[in-house]
Amino acid sequence: MMMDGLMDTIKAFLNGVGVFFVCYLIGYSTFLFLAVVVGASELYRTRQEILLKNIQEQNYYVPVSIIVPAHNEELTVAETVRSLLALDYNVYEIIVVDDGSKDSTAQTLIDAFGMHSIRRPIRRQVPCQPEEFLYIALDQKVPITLVRKKNGGKADALNMGINLAQFPYFICIDADSVLQRDSLREIVRPVLEDDNVVAVGGSVRPCNGVELEDGQVKRYRLPKNLLACMQVLEYDRSFLAARILFDKFNGSLIISGAFGLFKKETVIACGGYDRTTMGEDMELVVKLHEYCVSNDLPYRIRYATNAICWTQVPERLKDLCTQRRRWHIGLFQSMSRHRRLFGNLKYGAVSFVSYLYFLLYELLSPYIELFGVLTMVLAFCVDLLNVPFMILFLLIYAVFSSVLSLTAFFSRVQTIDLKISFSDGVKAVLLCLFEVTCLRFVLAFIRTTAFVGYRKKKMNWGSIERKKIQLK
Amino acid sequence: MQIETLIYAYLAICCSMIVFNCVCVFVFRRRSRVLHRHSSHLEEQIRSQMDRLAAGESVEESHQMFLQKKLRSTGNLLAFDETMERLLERCPEEAWRYLREISSVFTYLAMENHYRSAMKTVYFAYIVKRYRIIEGKSIHVIMELMRKLLQEPSLYCRESALQAIYSSGDCAAVVQALQTVDESGRFHHAKLLTDGLLNFRGEQRELADALWRSFDSFSVPMRVVILDYIRFSGGEKHEELLQLLADRRQDDEVRFSCIRYFGRYPYEPAYPLLLSFAERAEDNRWEYAAIAATALSAYPGEHTVEVLKGALNSSNWYIRFNAAKSLESFHLSYLALSDVMEGNDRYAREILQYRLDMKNAREEEKEAAPV
Numbered sequence: 001m002m003m004d005g006l007m008d009t010i011k012a013f014l015n016g017v018g019v020f021f022v023c024y025l026i027g028y029s030t031f032l033f034l035a036v037v038v039g040a041s042e043l044y045r046t047r048q049e050i051l052l053k054n055i056q057e058q059n060y061y062v063p064v065s066i067i068v069p070a071h072n073e074e075l076t077v078a079e080t081v082r083s084l085l086a087l088d089y090n091v092y093e094i095i096v097v098d099d100g101s102k103d104s105t106a107q108t109l110i111d112a113f114g115m116h117s118i119r120r121p122i123r124r125q126v127p128c129q130p131e132e133f134l135y136i137a138l139d140q141k142v143p144i145t146l147v148r149k150k151n152g153g154k155a156d157a158l159n160m161g162i163n164l165a166q167f168p169y170f171i172c173i174d175a176d177s178v179l180q181r182d183s184l185r186e187i188v189r190p191v192l193e194d195d196n197v198v199a200v201g202g203s204v205r206p207c208n209g210v211e212l213e214d215g216q217v218k219r220y221r222l223p224k225n226l227l228a229c230m231q232v233l234e235y236d237r238s239f240l241a242a243r244i245l246f247d248k249f250n251g252s253l254i255i256s257g258a259f260g261l262f263k264k265e266t267v268i269a270c271g272g273y274d275r276t277t278m279g280e281d282m283e284l285v286v287k288l289h290e291y292c293v294s295n296d297l298p299y300r301i302r303y304a305t306n307a308i309c310w311t312q313v314p315e316r317l318k319d320l321c322t323q324r325r326r327w328h329i330g331l332f333q334s335m336s337r338h339r340r341l342f343g344n345l346k347y348g349a350v351s352f353v354s355y356l357y358f359l360l361y362e363l364l365s366p367y368i369e370l371f372g373v374l375t376m377v378l379a380f381c382v383d384l385l386n387v388p389f390m391i392l393f394l395l396i397y398a399v400f401s402s403v404l405s406l407t408a409f410f411s412r413v414q415t416i417d418l419k420i421s422f423s424d425g426v427k428a429v430l431l432c433l434f435e436v437t438c439l440r441f442v443l444a445f446i447r448t449t450a451f452v453g454y455r456k457k458k459m460n461w462g463s464i465e466r467k468k469i470q471l472k
Numbered sequence: 473m474q475i476e477t478l479i480y481a482y483l484a485i486c487c488s489m490i491v492f493n494c495v496c497v498f499v500f501r502r503r504s505r506v507l508h509r510h511s512s513h514l515e516e517q518i519r520s521q522m523d524r525l526a527a528g529e530s531v532e533e534s535h536q537m538f539l540q541k542k543l544r545s546t547g548n549l550l551a552f553d554e555t556m557e558r559l560l561e562r563c564p565e566e567a568w569r570y571l572r573e574i575s576s577v578f579t580y581l582a583m584e585n586h587y588r589s590a591m592k593t594v595y596f597a598y599i600v601k602r603y604r605i606i607e608g609k610s611i612h613v614i615m616e617l618m619r620k621l622l623q624e625p626s627l628y629c630r631e632s633a634l635q636a637i638y639s640s641g642d643c644a645a646v647v648q649a650l651q652t653v654d655e656s657g658r659f660h661h662a663k664l665l666t667d668g669l670l671n672f673r674g675e676q677r678e679l680a681d682a683l684w685r686s687f688d689s690f691s692v693p694m695r696v697v698i699l700d701y702i703r704f705s706g707g708e709k710h711e712e713l714l715q716l717l718a719d720r721r722q723d724d725e726v727r728f729s730c731i732r733y734f735g736r737y738p739y740e741p742a743y744p745l746l747l748s749f750a751e752r753a754e755d756n757r758w759e760y761a762a763i764a765a766t767a768l769s770a771y772p773g774e775h776t777v778e779v780l781k782g783a784l785n786s787s788n789w790y791i792r793f794n795a796a797k798s799l800e801s802f803h804l805s806y807l808a809l810s811d812v813m814e815g816n817d818r819y820a821r822e823i824l825q826y827r828l829d830m831k832n833a834r835e836e837e838k839e840a841a842p843v
Contacts, residue, residue, distance in 0.1 A: 026478060029478070029479060029482055030482075033482045033485070033486070036486065036489070037485070037489065040489060040493075044496070048591065049591065049628075051550070052546065052550075052591055052592065052594065052595040052598075053594070053595055053598040053632075054591050054594045054595070054626075054628045054629070054632070055628055061663075062663065114837075114840070116833040116836060116837070118826065118829045118830065118833060119822070119825055119826060119829055120826045120829070121819070121822040121823055121826055123789045136830070136833060137837075138830075138833055138834050138837055139837040139840075139841065191661075192627070192661045192663070192664060193627045193659075193661075194659060195659050195661070392476075393476070396476060396479050396480070396483070397479065399483065400479050400482060400483050400486070403483060403486040403487060403490065404486055406490060407486050407489045407490055407493065410490065410493040411489075411493060414493060414496055414497060414500070
């Protein structure tokens with residue numbers, strides 16, 4: 001009698017869980033599907049616009065300050081600045097902020113560009129650690145400023161850059177990234193189109209395996225390293241497509257720290273980068289939404305598909321873990337700090353689509369997936385698991401995700417005229433299945449355990465193995 | 473089974489997208505080959521017409537008819553573009569002459585307006601501008617088509633149409649186009665407008681006069697565009713702009729633009745006003761003092777130096793910064809600046825020191841540069 005009661009309870013529980021997962025997966029599949037379809041269509045439309053000269057070159061530009069926060073980047077920093085000097089743009093400045101590096105990041109730059117020491121008063125509009133010294137180089141294509149400050153984290157370094165920036169818009173990039181030659185023109189385009197634009201996200205692409213010459217792709221290959229290769233597919237499906245979709249309704253909640261443009265005045269008005277969070281890039285964008293909506297300011301946060309930044313993705317699992325843990329903790333911090341966005345009519349689609357998506361399918365997804373696995377174990381134990389159906393279902397789901405990855409990947413490759421070899425095409429087809437069946441679960445595990453040791457490491461830059469980017 | 477059905481449906485659509493991708497690869501490659509083939513074919517025909525022109529004959533009627541028929545399609549227009557780019561590089565004079573001779577083809581195309589979508593019409597506008605089809609002449613039909621494009625919501629549609637109109641060199645058409653853009657109420661970046669006006673193919677001074685005559689009919693942002701254009705295109709409106717600057721009823725942005733004008737073109741009667749702006753911010757707007765501090769760099773003299781030194785004590789960063797920059801441009805000795813450098817105002821001292829350091833760094837770099 002008691003056993004029957006228990007079985008009924010378990011059945012009812014499993015039914016409830018079943019309904020929940022059906023809704024959850026319909027939601028996720030629909031989102032992914034819409035993202036890829038909208039993303040691919042947008043990429044084709046842009047290609048057509050370029051072909052028919054609907055997007056034209058302009059000779060006058062919006063002046064921008066490029067801020068490069070650097071911490072122990074002696075290996076890559078000079079090359080990064082050189083690539084910035086080669087950009088096809090007229091009015092900009094480069095500000096490198098050495099955030100108390102333990103290596104010779106600052107000295108490398110001083111030697112490479114023959115910089116001069118200068119006493120410059122800093123207008124502190126957003127909080128940051130005090131500076132130790134400042135250097136400038138004026139004989140380059142554009143002025144380069146180097147400031148060395150006490151260590152305070154990436155957000156603190158970016159705030160120092162904002163305080164030093166001369167121009168009304170600033171761009172933040174990572175010291176290990178390379179901007180494509182025309183990327184500044186492309187990222188500024190939305191500002192020319194709409195006065196209410198307060199931020200523009202660039203398109204961040206893995207550069208592993210890519211050969212760059214004068215800021216242009218000379219040869220595009222998928223990376224030899226399988227982990228990096230799978231991330232290329234993941235970037236196209238999850239980041240490129242999803243961000244194009246969010247852009248359609250002004251719902252972007254993330255602008256990658258590797259490449260984003262911001263209106264300085266608005267960023268200063270909302271207090272600059274938050275120095276107490278690990279995901280300062282997401283935190284700033286969510287804060288901008290909150291600030292503009294609360295103050296009834298018309299605003300747009302855009303995504304520039306053609307503004308391309310090449311960045312190194314981790315090639316070692318250990319580095320990938322470090323990176324994804326940081327991302328997940330940053331996501332948690334931003335979502336919990338701005339929880340008033342949740343279910344708030346005032347924020348419209350930002351609340352009911354973007355925030356909800358990030359909450360359910362990014363922040364909570366590893367725990368929901370873990371719960372799903374545990375439920376399957378329970379169902380198996382009580383002999384209520386339909387194993388053939390489960391396998392069929394997982395297979396359909398894996399194939400579906402793979403097809404989406406491939407659609408996003410090939411759409412991107414074609415629309416920007418990248419030539420890939422036949423073997424790379426085959427590699428992409430084979431690896432996409434592996435990515436959705438293996439890497440996805442590895443990443444889920446990393447995210448589930450992200451908070452282990454969180455208190456101890458929460459303000460750390462986190463070190464990832466750097467390699468010199470192949471520049472010619 | 474409903475969720476499976478849904479996923480199957482998604483899967484089917486995604487597979488069709490992959491098929492679409494493959495078809496696209498094929499179409500793009502084929503299109504590229506066809507484009508080159510058409511372009512080579514066109515080149516032969518155009519070359520023979522260019523030879524006729526060189527021999528003192530005119531372009532054949534049949535060739536013009538051929539173009540009227542062919543260029544209706546965007547694909548052929550792309551081939552024409554590619555061909556002309558090539559010919560302009562190899563034999564520019566002959567190519568420009570040929571383009572002048574066939575301008576009636578474009579009038580016909582504009583009249584028929586076969587380009588159904590705005591995207592294709594924008595391409596037509598680009599061709600009109602790129603190949604100077606209406607340069608020096610205002611062809612009514614083409615201008616009408618361009619004016620229609622000015623109503624489009626896309627910035628690039630409007631910008632292409634404006635570029636084509638600028639290339640006509642027709643002042644009245646440009647004024648009318650700016651009025652259309654202004655009345656539409658759509659955002660059109662001031663930098664694009666000023667930049668575009670500077671590309672005007674006619675007499676810049678005539679355009680400045682025409683714009684000035686209609687100045688009052690424009691909104692404030694468009695007035696600022698016009699003033700910026702006057703500033704960059706050569707000035708010559710000193711008295712008129714001084715009146716605007718002195719008129720307190722004018723919008724602040726308009727007056728800021730006038731201050732910048734007098735910073736570029738020193739005009740003695742404007743000097744007292746600039747000094748007074750630098751000394752005290754007008755109507756609590758610090759921008760007056762900040763912009764005037766920059767403009768005063770064009771008026772060297774003892775009184776200017778005194779006023780700028782006073783501005784160094786301002787609580788506003790921009791006023792201090794601009795005043796220091798102007799003082800730096802006067803190449804004064806340390807002695808002349810000693811009252812600031814040894815004074816009690818740390819902020820004034822620091823900002824001036826910074827500008828002097830910058831000057832030294834520039835000089836050092838100049839000396840170190842290889843001759």
